[in-house]
Structure formats: structure tokens, C-alpha cells
Amino acid sequence: MALLELKNISKNFGMLRALDQISLNVEQGDVLGIVGPNGSGKTTLINVISGYYQATQGTIRLDGKDICGLRPDRIAARGIARTFQSNVIYDSATVIESMLVSAYLQYKTSNWQAFFGTRAYRDEHERIVGRVLDILRLLDLFNDTFIPGEKLSYGYQRMLGIAIALSADPKILMLDEPTTGMNHQEAMFVVENIKKIREQGVTIIIIEHNMRVVANLATNVVVLNFGTKIAEGEPHMVMNNREVIEAYLGTETFSSN
Amino acid sequence: MTSHIDWRNTLPKIVACIIVVPALLVPLFTNNPASLSIVILSGIWAVVAMGFTLILWTGQFSLGQSAFMAIGGYTSAILTAHLDWPFWPSFLAAGLVSGIVACAVGAVVLRVGGFYFSIITLALGEIVRIIAMQWQSVTRGTRGLVTYPPETISLGFINIDFTASTVPWYYFMIVLVAFSGLIYWRIGKSRIGGTFFSVAANPMLAEHQGIHLMKYRVIAFTVAGVFTGLAGSFYGHFLSAMTPYTLGIQESIQVMIMSIVGGISSLVAGPIVGSVVLYNLSQFLQRLNLEGIHPVVFGGAIVCILLFLPKGTGLVDLWTKFWKRVYGEVDFYELPEDMEKDIEVH
Numbered sequence: 001m002a003l004l005e006l007k008n009i010s011k012n013f014g015m016l017r018a019l020d021q022i023s024l025n026v027e028q029g030d031v032l033g034i035v036g037p038n039g040s041g042k043t044t045l046i047n048v049i050s051g052y053y054q055a056t057q058g059t060i061r062l063d064g065k066d067i068c069g070l071r072p073d074r075i076a077a078r079g080i081a082r083t084f085q086s087n088v089i090y091d092s093a094t095v096i097e098s099m100l101v102s103a104y105l106q107y108k109t110s111n112w113q114a115f116f117g118t119r120a121y122r123d124e125h126e127r128i129v130g131r132v133l134d135i136l137r138l139l140d141l142f143n144d145t146f147i148p149g150e151k152l153s154y155g156y157q158r159m160l161g162i163a164i165a166l167s168a169d170p171k172i173l174m175l176d177e178p179t180t181g182m183n184h185q186e187a188m189f190v191v192e193n194i195k196k197i198r199e200q201g202v203t204i205i206i207i208e209h210n211m212r213v214v215a216n217l218a219t220n221v222v223v224l225n226f227g228t229k230i231a232e233g234e235p236h237m238v239m240n241n242r243e244v245i246e247a248y249l250g251t252e253t254f255s256s257n
Numbered sequence: 258m259t260s261h262i263d264w265r266n267t268l269p270k271i272v273a274c275i276i277v278v279p280a281l282l283v284p285l286f287t288n289n290p291a292s293l294s295i296v297i298l299s300g301i302w303a304v305v306a307m308g309f310t311l312i313l314w315t316g317q318f319s320l321g322q323s324a325f326m327a328i329g330g331y332t333s334a335i336l337t338a339h340l341d342w343p344f345w346p347s348f349l350a351a352g353l354v355s356g357i358v359a360c361a362v363g364a365v366v367l368r369v370g371g372f373y374f375s376i377i378t379l380a381l382g383e384i385v386r387i388i389a390m391q392w393q394s395v396t397r398g399t400r401g402l403v404t405y406p407p408e409t410i411s412l413g414f415i416n417i418d419f420t421a422s423t424v425p426w427y428y429f430m431i432v433l434v435a436f437s438g439l440i441y442w443r444i445g446k447s448r449i450g451g452t453f454f455s456v457a458a459n460p461m462l463a464e465h466q467g468i469h470l471m472k473y474r475v476i477a478f479t480v481a482g483v484f485t486g487l488a489g490s491f492y493g494h495f496l497s498a499m500t501p502y503t504l505g506i507q508e509s510i511q512v513m514i515m516s517i518v519g520g521i522s523s524l525v526a527g528p529i530v531g532s533v534v535l536y537n538l539s540q541f542l543q544r545l546n547l548e549g550i551h552p553v554v555f556g557g558a559i560v561c562i563l564l565f566l567p568k569g570t571g572l573v574d575l576w577t578k579f580w581k582r583v584y585g586e587v588d589f590y591e592l593p594e595d596m597e598k599d600i601e602v603h
Contacts, residue, residue, distance in 0.1 A: 050465060076467040088462045090455065101451040105467035111476075114448035125448075168466050 001064055003028045003203055004049075004080075004172060009058035011041075011048055011227075018044045020227045021058070026172070026220075031194075031204045033218030033235065035211075037247065040224040042207045043085055046174050049205075050082045051075040062172075077105055079171035083161045083178060085207075091150040095141055095160060098149055099132040103167040106131065132167055138200075139163050139193050155186050159193065166197065173197065174205040179213055191216050211239065223247070265584045269576075281431060284424045293423040297495065299536040300430040304437045304488040306516040306528030308481030311441060313521055314450070315477040316457030317367065321378030322485050323508035324385040329355040329486025330493030330504070334402040335395060337494075344407035348490045355486020356479050363478035367471060382509050389501040401500030404493050426495055433491060437484045438525040444480065445524040453477060511535075518562055520571025527573040534572065535559070 002025035011019040019041045026032050034042050047053040049060060051072040060068045067075055090098040106128050107114075113121040136142045139159045144152055149160060158178060165173055175194070179187040191213055198204055198217075208214050214221060214235055221238045223231040225247045231238050238244055283296060305322050312319045329351035336347035366377050389396045396402060406419035407429075419425045444450055455463040456473050464470055493499040519531020538558060542551040566572070 052461075052465075071469070072464045073467045073469045076465055082465060084462070088459060090458050090462070092458065093454070097451070101455045102462075102466045104452065104455075104463075107448070111449045111452075115443060117447070121448075164462070164466070 002026055003030075003063060004205075005059075005061040006049070007059045007061075009045070009048060009060065010056050011044055011053060012056045018227050019048065019055075022224075022227075022229055023058075024222055024229070024232065026203060026205060028171075028203055029198075029201070030219045031198060031206065031217050033214040033221040034205065034207045034224065035209070035214060035221060035238075036224035036230075039226075041227040042224055043176055044227075045224070046082055046176055046205070046207065049075075050080060050174065076168055076170075079169075080174065081165040081168045081170035081172070082174035083158075083165050083176055085176040085180070087158055087161045089149045089157060089160050089164065092148060094146050094148050095136065095152070095163075096132070096145045098160065098164060099136065099167050100129065102164040103128050103132055103169075105168045131169075135163050135166050138196055139166075140189075155182060155189075158182075158190070162193070162197075166202075170202060172203045172205060174207075176207050177209065178206065179208065179210050184212070187213055188216075215239070269580045284427055288422065288424070290423040293427050294495075295537060295540050296533075297423070297426055297430045298492075299533045300434045300529075301488045301492055301495075302512065302515055302532040302536055303434055303529040305485050305512050306519065306532050307437060307441045307525060308485045309512050309516045310521055310524050310528055311444070311453075311477050311481050313516065314445070314453045314457055314524065315474045316460065317370065317474060317478070318375040318513070319378045319478070319481070320375050320506070320509045320513060321381035322481070322512050323504040323506070324378070324382040325355045325359060325482045325485040326489030326492060326508070327382075327385045327389060327501075327504040328358055329489030330499045331389060331396060331402070332486070333490035334404045334493050334499035337405060338402045339395070344405070344494065348407075348487065348494075351490035352483045352487040355489065356483035359482025360475060360479040363475040363482075364471070367474040367478060370474075379506060379509070382504075382506050386501050386505055396499075396501070399501060401498045402493075403498055404496075406494060406497075430491070433487065434529070437487075438529070440480075440484070442525045449473075449476070450524075514559060518559065518566075518571055520573035522570070523573045526576075527571050530572045 004026040006022055006024050009019055009022045010017065022041075022045060024032070034045065036042055044053065048055045051067070051070050051074065054069055058068070059066060062075075062078055062080065065078075067078060067080075070078075090101070093101065107124060109118070109121040109124050114125075133142065133145070136145060139162060141156060141159055141163055144156060149157065152160060158180075162173075162175065162178060165175075178194070179190050182190065187210055194204060194206070194217055204217075206214070206217060218235050221231075221233065221235050222229055223238055223241075223244045230247060231241045231244045233241075280296075284293065287293065305326060308325075309319060309322055332354040333344070333347035333351040336342040336350055337344060342350075362381065366374055366381075369377070390398050392398070406426075409419065410417040417425045419429075452463075452468055452473055455466070455468060456470055460470055489504070492503075496503070515531035515535050516528050517531070518535060519529065520527035539551075539555050542555050542558075545551070547554060562572075566574070
């Protein structure tokens with residue numbers, strides 16, 4: 001049984017069929033790459049999995065349990081976290097404040113215990129601060145701990161978005177175009193960080209246009225076009241698939257040598 | 258010797274105490290019921306404004322806080338007048354009932370959120386007022402309910418008699434403001450305060466981090482409802498009568514202005530400063546002989562204050578700015594030279 005199973009997921013927006021009978025499986029420890037031209041439904045698929053949109057048809061199973069139709073916060077509690085294409089962060093809060101507020105799911109103590117500042121809460125809080133700082137260290141944000149999110153450079157803001165998603169301690173991390181707007185060096189830096197995250201045991205789903213990133217990271221690739229899955233398989237096989245190449249592979253084509 | 262004291266952190270607190278402590282001693286300076294009443298009512302509006310600010314901290318504008326004052330006021334008035342309850346249980350019941358109504362209304366109305374929520378809260382104030390006017394059998398409609406002061410409290414040889422002078426009311430107000438302030442302050446500083454911030458700053462992100470948006474919006478609305486109900490009960494008993502006329506849209510908007518002018522970044526000090534300044538200003542203008550144009554002057558004064566303040570800040574932020582000017586801002590981007598060489602620059 002796969003960690004995440006999607007069966008015949010469809011999503012309609014009125015007359016527009018944004019997703020058409022998408023089925024895929026993600027195993028524990030995989031890195032699933034989702035590629036395809038703009039408008040092919042990649043972000044819509046992530047939105048449906050994360051609960052932000054409700055699927056019109058189909059089922060989603062996490063660890064065998066149905067999660068279709070749950071609110072995003074319930075799905076996050078089950079262990080799925082995501083980043084946003086437009087890079088959503090808390091602008092006015094400092095990095096550490098954003099992280100602590102986003103580590104909401106890690107706290108097991110109740111709001112009452114936090115209000116009264118009980119020993120149990122304080123101990124747990126200290127542990128969580130430690131874990132959050134570890135995430136910041138892992139993603140090279142440690143030097144910026146007290147800097148407001150809006151003052152970080154673009155690349156580090158994107159890392160902060162990933163760090164925020166990680167602070168929920170997810171089983172599955174879904175990254176929506178994490179290297180947009182980055183040059184090759186910055187993109188490879190992000191790739192290294194994602195590899196570190198994967199080493200921590202997190203299963204990753206990544207939407208990307210940059211084929212070098214996909215080739216470097218993905219164990220499996222799924223190609224979408226106009227809301228349907230047109231190919232699936234290992235990266236080098238998918239990239240050389242005629243239909244995929246014809247459908248517009250993205251900003252760069254990768255040629256193996 | 259004084260070099261061991263952290264002046265940067267302690268001096269503002271010392272100055273704040275020097276300003277606040279005389280407030281506790283006001284009755285020593287004046288026994289005039291009218292002057293004391295003005296200060297007492299500023300305190301009551303401060304408590305209501307704190308509620309407004311808390312709701313604002315979850316990203317919602319409630320224009321109906323006067324409704325909860327009315328609910329609280331009428332609850333304790335009805336309990337004391339019709340059911341012969343003593344004051345103190347009625348006072349607590351007022352807070353409880355107001356909180357329950359806030360929870361029930363909030364659970365439904367906060368779903369729509371934003372602009373529509375604000376309009377509905379505005380309507381809520383009117384609904385409560387109309388119920389108060391129409392439900393003659395309970396509220397005596399436009400004639401209102403007569404409310405009595407709390408019973409005399411006997412502590413050994415001291416008798417705290419609320420009918421004898423306004424001074425006991427003054428200290429009752431101080432206790433209410435201090436208690437509410439303490440609770441609100443603690444809420445703001447604790448984890449739940451951070452959760453409120455995230456719900457307001459970026460609901461979509463907060464939701465994906467596992468935060469149930471409605472739960473926190475309703476919590477804030479309910480807490481505000483409880484304390485506003487207590488304030489309303491105080492208000493009704495202090496003014497010796499509870500009528501449908503005293504709490505309406507105008508009061509709700511007044512509370513919003515007090516919160517904003519005081520500073521929305523502060524949950525306790527902002528509303529207190531805002532309500533003390535504005536309520537005293539409005540009473541002062543009413544007592545000058547301005548031939549009835551005092552509302553214009555008052556409105557003009559508010560506009561001037563808001564134009565003068567930097568965008569998004571309130572009077573309380575002037576305090577923080579002042580201390581930053583005195584001590585300089587701690588800038589995390591620039592380290593002292595001797596530290597820079599130890600840290601890797603990226």
C-alpha cells in the first residue's frame with residue numbers, strides 16, 4: 001500500500017475540467033516530480049491534495065485512510081505540508097516568529113496550558129524551539145533568525161517558505177515550483193537542501209519547470225497536460241518520451257550524455 | 258553602581274509606573290463625582306476597546322461591540338430587577354451570557370468573514386437595541402430598567418458603600434481594567450496570541466499549517482464578548498438605569514476609533530490610551546461653550562491625530578518610538594566590529 005494514493009481525481013471549475021481522472025501512487029521515501037506546461041493542472045492537483053480545493057470526483061488515500069473533502073488544517077494534521085508558488089510567508093514577522101507560529105502542529109499541549117505557562121508547556125516549547133532552529137540550520141536560515149521575513153532576499157524567502165512547511169513535521173512535503181526565479185547556482189542550492197530534507201525521511205512531491213532540478217531529485221516523474229496525465233515513470237524515460245517532448249517539456253530540455 | 262542596571266529595558270518601565278501610579282490615587286485629588294465619572298467611564302470604554310483590538314488581531318473588524326455591552330448590561334439589570342439577584346453574581350452572569358451569545362453568533366457569522374462580517378456586527382447592535390425596545394415584559398422597553406449599585410461590602414471595620422460616593426466605583430473600575438488587561442495581555446503574549454496573528458496575517462498559510470481558522474476567530478470573539486459584557490454590566494449599574502438608547506452604532510464606532518487611535522499593535526495599553534485620551538477630549542469639548550459644534554471639533558481632532566501619526570500606528574507607538582530615539586534601535590544587520598569577524602558572512 002502506497003503512502004499516498006490518488007484514484008481518478010477530477011476537478012471541475014464550472015465547465016472547465018482542470019483535472020481529468022488523475023491516478024498516481026507515491027511510496028514512502030519517493031521524490032515525485034510533477035511537470036508539464038503552464039496551466040496543465042499541477043498546482044490544482046496540489047491544492048486538491050492539500051484540501052484547499054475539493055475534488056469533484058475520485059479518492060485520495062493517505063496511509064490507507066481517505067482524506068478527500070477534509071479541510072486543509074485537518075490534512076496538515078495528517079502529515080501533508082506544502083509550499084506555495086507565489087511564496088506565501090508572514091511578511092512582518094521575524095523568521096523565528098514565523099517558524100514558531102507555523103510549528104502549531106508540533107505542540108501537543110493545549111492552549112490553556114500555553115496561556116498559564118505551565119511546566120509541561122514550557123518544556124515542550126523549549127524542545128520545539130530547538131527543533132525549529134535545527135530546521136533553520138538545515139536550510140541555511142540560521143543567520144537570519146531575527147530578521148523580518150520581508151527583509152530577506154528572494155532566494156532566502158523561498159527557503160523560509162520551505163522551512164515553514166517543514167516546521168509542521170510532515171510525512172509528505174509538497175513543493176510548488178521552489179526554484180522559480182533562481183539562477184542555476186541558486187537552484188542547485190535548493191536541490192541540495194531538498195536532498196537534506198529527504199534524508200530526514202520526508203517524502204517529497206515537487207512541481208518544477210527546471211528539468212535539471214527534476215532529473216537531479218526525482219525518483220518518479222508524472223507529466224500533466226491539460227489536466228490529464230500523459231506520461232509517468234523514471235525521469236530519463238519520461239523526458240525522452242515522444243508525446244511529452246511534443247507537449248512542450250518546459251523551459252529547458254535535458255539531454256543525457 | 259548604576260552601570261549594572263539594564264537601563265534600556267527598565268527605564269521605560271519606571272517611567273510608565275510613574276505615569277500610571279497617580280492614576281490609582283486620583284480619588285485623593287478629587288471627590289467630584291462628575292470628574293471621577295469621566296475617568297471611570299474611560300476605563301470602561303478601555304475594556305471594550307481591548308475586546309475590539311483582540312478581534313482585530315484575528316483579522317476581523319467587529320462594529321457591534323456595543324451589542325455585547327447591552328447584552329451584559331441587560332442581563333445583570335434583569336437579574337437584579339426581576340429575579341432579585343444580588344449584584345455580584347449578576348455581574349458575573351452578564352459576562353457569561355454575553356460570552357455565550359458571542360460564541361453562538363460568532364460560530365455562524367465569522368464564516369463569512371471580512372467585510373460581510375463587519376456589516377453583520379453592525380446590524381447586531383441594532384438587533385439587540387430593537388429587542389430591548391420591543392421585549393416590554395422583560396426589559397420594560399423604552400422606559401428601561403432601574404439598576405442599583407452593588408451591595409455594601411463589609412471588610413472588618415471598613416465599609417465599601419457604593420451609594421455613599423463615587424470612589425468605590427472608581428476602584429471597582431481599576432480592578433476591572435487591571436484584571437481584563439492582565440488576561441488580554443497574557444493572551445497576546447502567549448502561543449495563542451501568535452496563532453491569532455497568523456490567522457490575521459495570512460489565513461491560507463495558517464490553515465495549511467494545521468490551524469483551524471474558525472476556532473481561533475470564535476475564541477477571540479467570545480473572549481471579547483465576555484469582557485465587554487462585564488463592562489456593559491458595570492456601565493448599566495453605574496448609570497443607575499439600563500435603556501435601549503445608550504448603546505448603539507455610535508458607541509460601537511467610538512470603540513473602534515479608540516482602539517485605532519490608541520494603537521492596534523497593542524492589546525492593552527493601546528485601548529487604554531485611546532479611550533482615556535478620546536473620552537476625556539470629548540467630555541472636555543462638551544463642557545466648553547462651543548455652541549453645539551463640539552462634535553465637529555472632536556471629529557476634526559481625531560482626523561488631525563490620525564494624520565499626524567505615521568501610517569498604521571497609534572498613540573502607543575509614539576512611546577516605543579520615543580524610547581528607540583533615546584536608546585537607539587538594535588539593528589540585527591550590523592554587528593559590532595569585533596563580533597563580525599567571528600561570524601561567517603553569507
